[in-house]
Amino acid sequence: MMTPVFLFFLLSSIFTVNAQQGQSIVKPGSILTPTTNSSWLSPSGLYAFGFYKQGNGYAVGVFLAGIPQKTVVWTANRDNPPVSTQVTLNFTSDGRLVLQSAQGTETSVANFDPASSASMLDTGNFVVYNSDNQSIWESFQNPTDTLLPTQRLLPNDSVVLKSSVSESNQSTGRFRAVMQQDGYVALYPVGTNLTLEYGYWSTSNGVPNGNLNLDDQGLLYVTNSIFNLTVSQSRNSAKGTVLYRLRMEDDGFLRLYSYNLQEQNGSWSIIWSPLNETGVNICFPRGLCGVNAFCDPGGNDINCTCLPGFVFIDESKRTSGCERNSTTENCNEKGMNTTMEEVSGIIWENLTYNRSVLLTKQDCNDACLQDCSCEAALFNDEVCGKQKLPLRFVNIKISNDPKETLAFIKVRTSTPSSDGNVTKKKGLEILIIGVSLVIFAFIVLAISGIAIYRSRIFANENILNTGNIVLSDEDVGPRSFTYIELEKITNGFKEELGRGSFGIVYKGTIENGQKIVAVKKLERLLVDREREFQTEMKVIGRTHHKNLIRLLGYCHDGPNRLLVYEYMCNGSLADVLFKPEKKPSWDERMGIACNIARGIFYLHEECVEKIIHCDIKPQNILMDENRCAKISDFGLAKLLKPDQSKISTGIRGTRGYVAPEWHQLKCPVTVKVDVYSFGIVLLEIISCRRCVDSNLPEEEAILEEWSYRCFECGELGKLVNDEEVEMRQLERMVKVALWCILYDPSLRPSMKKVLLMLEGTADIPVPSNRSFVSQYDQGFEENE
Structure with missing residues (x-):
């Protein structure tokens, strides 16, 4: 007679055997390389986990190995650069899955507790188990851009399908598909709020608390175990003869594909997409064409168009966005003609840095034209909103609002040349004068030759030492x-x-x-x-x-x-910050920020005549052999006498670092322009990136906007790319920077206050939304 304990162990062993039947078990100590023994196959050989070719290197992921088109369905560390042939994928003896370089550096492939085994299943799911044979991590629960049959997308904002950059580049793209709590499947640009403002497609109905499912017959549906909502009908194919996958594409739309295994030289066929629905246009996704550009609807192709005054960053890849056709940083530079152009039928994300009540559109037009910080303006219901570049999510305007929003773009062109006849006349006059001068020059040359010769001899004698x-x-x-x-x-x-x-x-x-x-x-x-x-x-x-x-x-x-x-042997702060090989540590960056603040404080408070530098930027901060920061290039500086606090000036600094009041008509300039510039530089020191970078995703392109968004959402780690830093110091640095770049100069702290806050000897209030801070905040007291 078997005891209950013996029966329990017998049944457990039977269930364990059954659970592992049809699985390819991977044990700790297993190793893969990109060129030999490159993957772990599922039992049927249909799916594989391991290295696949990407660009000039390799990535790690799950892909279909059993068909000619080795389609990638999941990627590990998708935003990391491809690895070389010198790396190994190691399932370590202590139960970790890591990439190891030839130098021994390790990069985790997936985060889980110590594992005892792993399996590549025929469903396309890569599963990691603990010693009790329980799943502790699955690729199905951490999707990238693809949903496979039996895989579910749960109502979780952090578990979504994010598009890839392209079919050949699995890095995170611009768009995402979300299973919302309200039961709707909806599409949004990456990095935006889940609101109607940014959404561009959703299912017609919702199933509250439902999840998105794809079965092995090609049926795509949403269910909460009580109600079902069919998104795409089943194809009723014989089980096991057709493969299905749902993919979030780089153009911002979902597509459901099928692949018939019985066809020789088969290929993936699209069997459903939101684009097949009535009224859905390929230009709906916001930001499809990148910054400063929009998609012009017409046909099934993506037709990107730059805003007036802009050209494509990469003509061969028009979805990469547009940039100014003028490289000048000075809006009043000689030879440049600046005008405002009203554009109709389009709109962009409203990220104004200043709003004012103006009665007419012409007033709004003129206000932006006279403000060098303003690159575009939106006018609606007597409110004029000024904006900086880049302009994100430019799109065709779809609105029946009787109070139409008008859009204005600042356009710069070279000053046209004079009339041809006038030019010829001037040329003749110049020729006559030139001939006369040549004759006169010969006479003068003869007289001065001896004098010049003697002075040269004298000078050479003087410079021998x-x-x-x-x-x-x-x-x-x-x-x-x-x-x-x-x-x-x-x-x-x-x-x-x-x-x-x-x-x-x-x-x-x-x-x-x-x-x-x-x-x-x-x-x-x-x-x-x-x-x-x-x-x-x-x-x-x-x-x-x-x-x-x-x-x-x-x-x-x-x-x-x-x-x-x-001489400063380490170049400028720009050389140090923006080159990965020279990137300073967090403690070094803290020290650099304090050194710059001390230098500006000295100029503002400790000189006999206060000095406004007027052009604080990384290129004007030099680094000595000890990486001690020193402020340079005082060519735009202004002196304040002891009884002065402000000056009127027509000078111009560098775009991106210039305080908004600097370019306002009849607006005096104070030391607070340097405080603003320091705030921008401080954000660059924190994140080791430039204040405006069009190569980044649209939501991250403008550093000051991105920083405030991260601060507001409690995601400051994104600013330092999840670098290991002391979070309280990071929060303090960001708060100081946000106070420094407030639009209203009277609300910005003095450099003395800034230095005290950076050193941790003064409390820092929580900065409010900078667009409206002048209405709701009292700022810092200036009698420290």
Whole structure:
């Protein structure tokens, strides 16, 4: 007679055998490589888990191995770059599934508790088991862009079908399919709220708390175990002879495919798509054509069109979006003609940075035209909303609203040339004058030749010892150089270090080659370079701070204007932040931010005459051998006398970093313009990316908008790409930055307050929505 305990173990073993029948069991210690033993097959050989070819490398995922078209249905770490042939996929002895590089670096393929086995099933599901043979992770529960028969999509906002970039690139694309709590299957752009504003298709009815199912007969339906909603009818095929898959495509639509295994040289056929429904257009998905572009409906093809004044970023891939046809950063630059163009029939995402009540559309048109920060405007019901670039989710307007929204785009074109006859007349006059000058020049040349020759000999005698120039740390002010001396120091201006807005910087040596210097040669129109030269001399010559670049000397020799600075071996902050190989650690970035803040605080508060830098940006912050940040390029700076707090100016900074009030008519500029620019730079330091990047998804393109959205949603980890940082420090840094970039300058903190907040010695209020903050917040008190 069998005891109950023995019977229990006998039944358990029987169930375990039955559970594993038809499975391909993978045990810890198993290894795959891209070129040999590259996958673990399902029992029938239909599906495989392992390496597949992607681009110039390999990715890991689940794919159909039993048909000629090795279709990918799931991808691990889909947004990571392809790996080389030198990696291995290792099911480690301690139950982890990792990719190991030749150098030993490990990347987790899936996150689960220590596992005892895994199986590639004939359903296309890759399952991981614990020691009790219970499933602890499944690819079916973590879908990418594909739903297979017997797989379910649950009403969970975090488990959705996200399109791939393309058929050959499985990285996350722009669109997603969501099974909503209300029972509707709906389509949205990635990174948007699940609201009617962004949704562009859904099922006609919903099944509350239902889940989306695909059965092995091709029936696509939503069910909650009580009610069923059919999305696509079954094909009634013989079981096992036809394969089905539902895929979220890169054009933003779902498609249900079938594949007949009995056909030789078969292919996937589309048997259902929302595009087959009446009234659905291929241009419905918002953001289909990228930023600053829209899809022009007509036929079954995607026809992308740029907004006025824009051209395609990549002509060969028009869905990648558009950019300005002018590269100028200065909206008032000579030779550029700026106008506003009203565009009808289209609309875009309303992300205004300023709203004001204006009576007419012409008032709105003029307000944007006079504001250099404004690139576009929306006018509706006497409200004018100004916007920056890029413009996201541009689309054909579908609205019966009697109060129509009008859209305006700022367009820049080159100033047209003068009339041809006038040009010819001027040319003749120039020719006559030129001939006269040549004759006169020969006469002058004969007289001055001897004088020039003698001066050259004298100069050459004086520069024989130029290499012995010694600059003492105790020098009170900058040293005067001759042009010939600087030509010798730089070896004829041979090695270029970089280019700025007003000139070129060359590498030079003094003190017998022991000390390297940077020589800035101003090379613009005489008025501009003279202003630049005088400003640099006045500002840097009277400052001394460890976080400001040191001016060692200058040249005021005839028409030549040059400045000699200490050499910064690590280049600019832009070189450090935006190059992955040079990316500083989190602690280094914290230190850099504080160093910049100390330098600006010194300019604002500790100088005899307060200084507004006016052009704070990563390119103007240089890094020494210890990666200590030093502010440079004071060519746009303005001096404030002790009894002044603001100035009126027509100067312009760099687009993306310029405070909005800087370009308002009759609006005085204060030190708060530097606070705004610092806020933008601080966000770039936090995330190690540029403030505007059209190569990123539309919702992430504008860093300040993306940062506020992440802060509001409690997803700050996205700003640092889930880098391991101290979250309280990250939150503090982001809050400081958001306060700095408020639209109303009176609400921004002073640099003293900013420095205290960065160092953690002052409390930081929670910043409100920046578009409306001036209406609801009181800002910081300025009597610290």
